[in-house]
Amino acid sequence: MLSRLRESRFKIITMLFGLVLAAFIVALLIGVVTHTTPQALITSLLSGEIQFAIRLSLITSVISTLFCIIVSVPAAYALARYNFRGKVLLNTILDIPLALPPLVAGVGLLILFGTTSFGKGLAEAGIKFIFTPQGIVLAQFFVNMPFMFRILRSTFQGINPRYEYVAQTLGSTEAEAFWRVTLPMSKNGLMAGSIITWCRGIGEFGAALMVAGATRMQTETLPISLYLNMSSGELPMAIAAATILIVISLVSLFIFEKFSGFAHVF
Amino acid sequence: MVRIENISKNLGEFFLKDTSLDVADGDYLMILGPTGAGKTILLETIAGIYPPDKGKVYLNGRDITRLPPRQRNIGMVYQDYMLFPHLNVEKNIRYGLRSKKISKEETAQKVDELANLLGVSHLLHRYPGTLSGGEQQRIAIARALIMGPEVLLLDEPLSALDSETRTKLREELRRIHSFTHTTMIHVTHSFDEAFLLGSQMAIMNNGEIVQVGEPSEVFRKPNCKFVAEFLGVTNVFRGESVINNGLAYINVNELKVASATTRDGQVYASIRPEDILISLGPIESSARNSFQGEIQDISDAGTIVRITVDVGVPLVAAITRRSLLDMGLKQGMEVFLTFKAVDVHVF
Numbered sequence: 001m002l003s004r005l006r007e008s009r010f011k012i013i014t015m016l017f018g019l020v021l022a023a024f025i026v027a028l029l030i031g032v033v034t035h036t037t038p039q040a041l042i043t044s045l046l047s048g049e050i051q052f053a054i055r056l057s058l059i060t061s062v063i064s065t066l067f068c069i070i071v072s073v074p075a076a077y078a079l080a081r082y083n084f085r086g087k088v089l090l091n092t093i094l095d096i097p098l099a100l101p102p103l104v105a106g107v108g109l110l111i112l113f114g115t116t117s118f119g120k121g122l123a124e125a126g127i128k129f130i131f132t133p134q135g136i137v138l139a140q141f142f143v144n145m146p147f148m149f150r151i152l153r154s155t156f157q158g159i160n161p162r163y164e165y166v167a168q169t170l171g172s173t174e175a176e177a178f179w180r181v182t183l184p185m186s187k188n189g190l191m192a193g194s195i196i197t198w199c200r201g202i203g204e205f206g207a208a209l210m211v212a213g214a215t216r217m218q219t220e221t222l223p224i225s226l227y228l229n230m231s232s233g234e235l236p237m238a239i240a241a242a243t244i245l246i247v248i249s250l251v252s253l254f255i256f257e258k259f260s261g262f263a264h265v266f
Numbered sequence: 267m268v269r270i271e272n273i274s275k276n277l278g279e280f281f282l283k284d285t286s287l288d289v290a291d292g293d294y295l296m297i298l299g300p301t302g303a304g305k306t307i308l309l310e311t312i313a314g315i316y317p318p319d320k321g322k323v324y325l326n327g328r329d330i331t332r333l334p335p336r337q338r339n340i341g342m343v344y345q346d347y348m349l350f351p352h353l354n355v356e357k358n359i360r361y362g363l364r365s366k367k368i369s370k371e372e373t374a375q376k377v378d379e380l381a382n383l384l385g386v387s388h389l390l391h392r393y394p395g396t397l398s399g400g401e402q403q404r405i406a407i408a409r410a411l412i413m414g415p416e417v418l419l420l421d422e423p424l425s426a427l428d429s430e431t432r433t434k435l436r437e438e439l440r441r442i443h444s445f446t447h448t449t450m451i452h453v454t455h456s457f458d459e460a461f462l463l464g465s466q467m468a469i470m471n472n473g474e475i476v477q478v479g480e481p482s483e484v485f486r487k488p489n490c491k492f493v494a495e496f497l498g499v500t501n502v503f504r505g506e507s508v509i510n511n512g513l514a515y516i517n518v519n520e521l522k523v524a525s526a527t528t529r530d531g532q533v534y535a536s537i538r539p540e541d542i543l544i545s546l547g548p549i550e551s552s553a554r555n556s557f558q559g560e561i562q563d564i565s566d567a568g569t570i571v572r573i574t575v576d577v578g579v580p581l582v583a584a585i586t587r588r589s590l591l592d593m594g595l596k597q598g599m600e601v602f603l604t605f606k607a608v609d610v611h612v613f
Contacts, residue, residue, distance in 0.1 A: 162348050165315045168335040169342040170413060171365025180361075184352040 033243050036236045044240035052217055053225040053241060060133060060221060061201030064140035068148040068197045069190070076149050077178065080156035098146040105143055106210025113138070113211070133219060135212035140201040147200060148193045155189025156182065191259040199252035203245060267291050268417055268449065273311060273321035280307045282318070283473035289417075289466070294443050294450045296460040296481065299470030300496065305453040308470070309419040312451065313342045325416060336365065341410030341448075345422040347402040349394035355405050356381075356390040362413045380408040383442065400431035404438070411446065420452040424459060439463060457497070458613055461534050469493050482534065500572075500582040501537040513554070513607060521578040524554035527612035534613050539572060539584035541609040545602045546593060554607040557581070561599045564590070575603055 036044075044050055079091055097105055113119035113129040122129070129135040159182055167177035183190075205223040212219040214228055222241045229238035268289040275282045282304045289295050297305050311318050314335040322331045330338050349358050360377045368376075381387040384404040394402055403423055410418055423439070424432045440463055443450055454460055460467050460481055467481040469492075477489045485502040488494035505518035507530045514525045516535050523535060543549075548556060559577030571590045573583050581603055595601065 160346075160348070162344055163350065165310065165313070165335070166342055166344065166348045166409075167350075167361070168315070169313050169338070169340060170362030170409065171336045172362075173334070173336060181350055185350070187352070 029246055032239060032246065036239050040236040041240055041243065044236045045244070047237065049217060049220065050225065050237060050240050053220050053222045054244060056133060057202050057221040060136040060140060061198050064137045064144065064201045065194055065198040067137070067141045068145050069194060072145060072148040072152050076152035077156050080153045081161060094149055095146050097143055102143050102204070102206030103210060106139060106207035109138060109142060109207065109211045129211060131213045131215065131219065133212065136208045136219060136221060139207035139211045140204045143204055143207050144197045144200045148197045151189055151193035151196065152186065155186045159185050188259045192256055195252050195256045195259065199249060202248055267326060268312065268451070269324040270312065271322040271324070273318045273323065275307060275311055275316065275318045277307060280304055281473045282307055282311065284321070285474045287468060287475050287478065289449055289451060291449055292447045293466050294452065294464055295466045295468060296464030297451065297453045297468045297470055298455070298460055303470040304473040305470055306421050309342070309421050309451065309453060312417070313340050313419055314338050339413065339416050341413055341415035341418040343403070343406045343410050343418065343420045343423050345425050347394070347406045349402055349405055351394050354391055354393050355386065358394065358405055359408045359412055361409060376412055380412045383411070384408040384438070399427050400435055403427065403435060407442070411442070411448070415448060417449045417451065420450060422453050422455065425455060436462060461613060469496060471496070500539055503535050503579060505533065505535065507531060507533045507612065514612070516610070516612070519579050521557065523610055524607040525610035525612050526608045527610070529612055536611045537581070537605055537609055539582045541605050542581060542583035543604040544573065544583050544585055544593070544595070545604065548602050549604060551604060552606070553604045555610070556602055556604045558600060558602050561595060561597050561601060564595065564597060575601060577603055
């Protein structure tokens, strides 16, 4: 009886910690959303600047997510399926952007694309990254690629290679077997990876700030808009940007949970 | 026919070591061996999943060692089916036809044909995840057979199934083989399967094929200690069973062995060595089988001694060392062997 009592007290204390944490998070979100009046919020949301920021954020994040998919699918497949010298090192290097502070990543991108002959060559060829929306895409791609890569790698690792073997005995080339069997089977991993990459792309600030700068109505994504408007004291605009970012995060989180939760159910 | 010549392949934990094998057209070859013997990797090498480090694979005299799997015309069925979960049964079965460039009508007709052959016509619109193991394996077999393979490789196809389904599907495999005459190479852990399906049997150990032959032959004449111990079954015979008054008499080399089986026709019979009683003279008992013969061999394996007695066929009896000493048994002595009809296992 005594031990049962102690056990349930333990349970209550641990649960209390969970509840306090949850309350903290909810209070914070409500605090942001209710900071201005609803009218001020709506006016700001409809303003040209916020509309521009929404559009720029959506466009850059979708494009950077697509690039992440295009590059990560083959890379993740190679590292999931094949054994080769230097595989461990390669895996580690591909994870670096994950641990790197985004500001540092931004400085690196700025130097590589702004000062080296490689970057200058690209700029002369018309592909400019510095202080342009393309730079935002580049920053988002660099910082978020590891998320896509890691999710896809573990997705491919979770698929028995024998599916592909069988497909190959049924007339498929390696590429066809991948395209017709492995990739469709990775659908949920691909969805989960895309959502998390896209969501993080929308919120990307540090690296984008370094590469593309923070110019109103030019490289002004939602987080940049939040930053600019906070600095200039235009609170309703800042809150509007923050509110949209909150909504996008919550929806993405919900969808992500759904896909990663059903990862193995067909 | 399939010919494997001095194949070596090292995949770390699993490997093949300079191994060779010939499988004649239309053969049903059973491969047995302990876990890690290299059975699956042998099949995958024949299928062309990975190139061997050394050696050659021939199909009908053609060197296919460097050919990718899709150009080999060799089908593969795994223990856990490997049906594509995102495709329904119909699309699974016709997956391979895409590469064959045939008309829609012909495709549909072939799918129907194979679905009928395997008895899965009613499942065509279902998804693999909703099917039982037996159903899934039937579909996997249909999917492989639709390609009209010259060789069908089966990697423990029945091992994941419950015993009733296993028996049914085993009969199905036998039927399919006699119907299509496809050369089959089938990896198994089950001696029953090996006997009931195999026209040939190969035993593998340590990445090598150590013995090949007809199943009864391999059982009767293991060519090394490993095979004998691995098979563990001595006293296996083939003969014709005739049922008379509720008792079956199996004619093995003119020796009539009584058994409690209800099966007639050609059967295999086995008697466990420890079920055989040795006596110096004839004994009166309820046991239906009693034969006289000469001791050919006494093999000493610790506390249990195995004695081979020629009673028309060699029979092995196991007794304790103590009995051996007490009875004073020696090679060349005439003794009587007695065992009950219920101890004669027929399959």
